[in-house]
Amino acid sequence: MKFFKIILKNAFRHKLRTLLTMTGIAIAIIAFGLLRTVLTSWDAQVEVSSLNRLITRQAVSFIFPLPYAYKNKIEAVEGVGTVTFSAWFQGVYKDKDHFFPRLAIDPETYFDVYPEFQLTPEEFETFKKERNSCVIGRDIANQYNIKLGDIMSIEGDIYPGQWDFVVRGIYQPRDKSTDGTGMVFHWNYINERVKEQYPDRAGYVGWYTVALKDPDRAAEVSEKIDNLFKNSPAETKTETERAFSQNFMAAFSAILTAMDVMSFVIVGIIMLVVANTMIMSARERTKEYSVLKTIGFSAKQLSLLIIGESVLISFLGCVIGVLMLFPVVGGFEQSIPKNVFPVFYLATRTVVISVIAVMLVGVAASIFPLMKALKTSIVDGFRYSG
Amino acid sequence: MKPIIEVQNLNKVYKKSENEIKVLNNINITVGEGEFLALMGPSGSGKTTLLNLIAGIDKPTSGNIEVKGVDITTFGESALAKWRSSNIGFVFQFYNLIPVLTAFENVELPLLLTKLNRAQRVKHVESALKVVGLGDRMSHYPKQLSGGQEQRVAIARAVVTDPLIIVADEPTGDLDRNSATEILTLLERLNKEFKKTIIMVTHDPHAAERASRVLHLEKGDLVDNL
Numbered sequence: 001m002k003f004f005k006i007i008l009k010n011a012f013r014h015k016l017r018t019l020l021t022m023t024g025i026a027i028a029i030i031a032f033g034l035l036r037t038v039l040t041s042w043d044a045q046v047e048v049s050s051l052n053r054l055i056t057r058q059a060v061s062f063i064f065p066l067p068y069a070y071k072n073k074i075e076a077v078e079g080v081g082t083v084t085f086s087a088w089f090q091g092v093y094k095d096k097d098h099f100f101p102r103l104a105i106d107p108e109t110y111f112d113v114y115p116e117f118q119l120t121p122e123e124f125e126t127f128k129k130e131r132n133s134c135v136i137g138r139d140i141a142n143q144y145n146i147k148l149g150d151i152m153s154i155e156g157d158i159y160p161g162q163w164d165f166v167v168r169g170i171y172q173p174r175d176k177s178t179d180g181t182g183m184v185f186h187w188n189y190i191n192e193r194v195k196e197q198y199p200d201r202a203g204y205v206g207w208y209t210v211a212l213k214d215p216d217r218a219a220e221v222s223e224k225i226d227n228l229f230k231n232s233p234a235e236t237k238t239e240t241e242r243a244f245s246q247n248f249m250a251a252f253s254a255i256l257t258a259m260d261v262m263s264f265v266i267v268g269i270i271m272l273v274v275a276n277t278m279i280m281s282a283r284e285r286t287k288e289y290s291v292l293k294t295i296g297f298s299a300k301q302l303s304l305l306i307i308g309e310s311v312l313i314s315f316l317g318c319v320i321g322v323l324m325l326f327p328v329v330g331g332f333e334q335s336i337p338k339n340v341f342p343v344f345y346l347a348t349r350t351v352v353i354s355v356i357a358v359m360l361v362g363v364a365a366s367i368f369p370l371m372k373a374l375k376t377s378i379v380d381g382f383r384y385s386g
Numbered sequence: 387m388k389p390i391i392e393v394q395n396l397n398k399v400y401k402k403s404e405n406e407i408k409v410l411n412n413i414n415i416t417v418g419e420g421e422f423l424a425l426m427g428p429s430g431s432g433k434t435t436l437l438n439l440i441a442g443i444d445k446p447t448s449g450n451i452e453v454k455g456v457d458i459t460t461f462g463e464s465a466l467a468k469w470r471s472s473n474i475g476f477v478f479q480f481y482n483l484i485p486v487l488t489a490f491e492n493v494e495l496p497l498l499l500t501k502l503n504r505a506q507r508v509k510h511v512e513s514a515l516k517v518v519g520l521g522d523r524m525s526h527y528p529k530q531l532s533g534g535q536e537q538r539v540a541i542a543r544a545v546v547t548d549p550l551i552i553v554a555d556e557p558t559g560d561l562d563r564n565s566a567t568e569i570l571t572l573l574e575r576l577n578k579e580f581k582k583t584i585i586m587v588t589h590d591p592h593a594a595e596r597a598s599r600v601l602h603l604e605k606g607d608l609v610d611n612l
Contacts, residue, residue, distance in 0.1 A: 288482075295496050
């Protein structure tokens with residue numbers, strides 16, 4: 001601690017240079033933090049996926065539907081709790097730029113299986129009773145300034161026609177990582193019109209979500225469900241919701257890997273910035289290091305001064321960067337369409353990784369100047385005229 | 387006078403590429419405790435090298451240097467650094483103060499390596515700066531001091547740990563006559579009043595006059611013992 005004052009004074013010996021270095025680190029931290037936040041937000045979509053739920057879909061592809069008639073059969077499988085289903089409705093709200101997930105669901109069971117979408121009992125009851133009603137997420141309500149009782153008109157594409165839904169519920173996401181951008185309405189309401197207009201397409205749902213009584217039996221229950229429909233025209237593939245999400249996200253793995261690599265390239269840039277400053281500082285102080293060694297400073301004590309200075313500059317740059325990162329991420333959260341990243345927030349993990357990475361970089365950046373300072377003999381140091 | 391430094395058969399050879407430059411040639415010296423020794427000689431005669439070897443900041447090619455009966459040529463870097471911190475005080479020609487530290491902080495530097503607490507360090511630093519007549523300049527930075535004052539701070543830094551020996555390499559070489567006289571008087575006082583053993587390298591015959599003994603070096607050889 002008694003050396004801290006020297007470290008501090010050395011760090012700010014060239015104020016402009018130190019400030020520029022710290023600014024460079026801060027900017028790099030913002031870039032690093034933003035990239036990590038994007039990756040975290042992407043991962044969050046997998047992480048929020050429950051291990052207690054199974055997704056049963058068409059074995060050939062997710063885009064093919066399953067008969068509604070499977071519901072009772074799945075419910076009869078041992079180990080299965082509540083079974084609900086959804087169908088991807090898509091459609092266009094206002095225009096194609098205003099995208100958010102729109103699903104036709106079973107109102108009786110959906111909110112039991114997805115307790116993270118929190119609805120008041122009154123809203124839930126009204127929603128169940130009105131066949132043309134819908135429930136939307138808080139973020140959608142805020143984004144489009146929609147209130148209870150408002151009508152949302154959707155131009156159908158998968159299910160053609162004009163669809164008007166009365167907003168009877170606005171669900172609150174249970175936590176930060178829960179998607180608040182969904183819109184759900186009665187599958188029956190959709191199915192009735194499909195029955196009239198496209199009888200062949202009626203009676204089909206997109207996929208089933210199965211709540212498990214015991215998550216440890218996921219594999220066994222999945223197998224039992226799939227065995228029920230073997231050799232049928234619509235064979236199923238059942239997996240945990242997390243595995244389902246991971247498979248879905250795997251399609252973007254190349255982009256995610258590139259972003260991951262980029263974030264660590266930024267760490268490398270931080271190191272070069274700090275190392276450059278430290279090398280210049282150490283070179284200018286060659287004589288001073290000889291003076292300190294002459295006075296009796298050991299290699300350990302000299303290392304403390306040089307590493308300490310590098311780490312201090314890095315740390316201060318990191319603190320500025322992290323402090324700026326909060327409003328920057330906040331700004332991005334506001335400006336990015338909710339459908340792109342339903343959840344986008346600065347995770348504690350990202351801050352911790354940033355601080356640790358910069359501290360390590362601070363130490364690494366001091367190694368070269370430190371080795372030079374230690375290797376240079378006192379006599380050579382006094383002769384140095386660089 | 388009881389011997390404090392004994393230099394025996396000391397040789398120093400520098401290697402530059404494939405050439406060998408003999409800097410010191412079989413030097414033998416004994417320095418008594420409380421002595422004020424001046425080393426004189428033309429540039430390149432090896433006087434600074436000899437001073438550096440006695441102070442333990444350079445290593446001889448061969449020979450022994452015993453200080454208070456301990457052969458410092460057997461020490462490793464770390465042991466030598468520890469030995470220097472408690473036995474040697476350095477005064478350089480160009481003061482070599484740390485520019486971002488105040489006079490107080492510069493003088494405190496050697497004490498940071500001791501186990502003294504903050505209050506004890508303050509007491510020692512204040513005493514040392516008062517001895518050199520800079521009790522009222524403690525919070526001044528080197529650039530706010532004259533050359534003579536800077537050298538006095540350097541002397542305070544050299545004596546603050548109460549070392550056995552003070553080594554001074556051309557301590558007046560960068561000073562005007564008046565400041566040089568002040569510094570020499572101060573060194574003389576440290577020698578006589580505080581009984582410090584001083585070895586000083588100088589070109590200046592006036593400076594050498596203050597010493598109790600003068601040794602002359604020429605091309606690495608000790609040429610006389612006045």
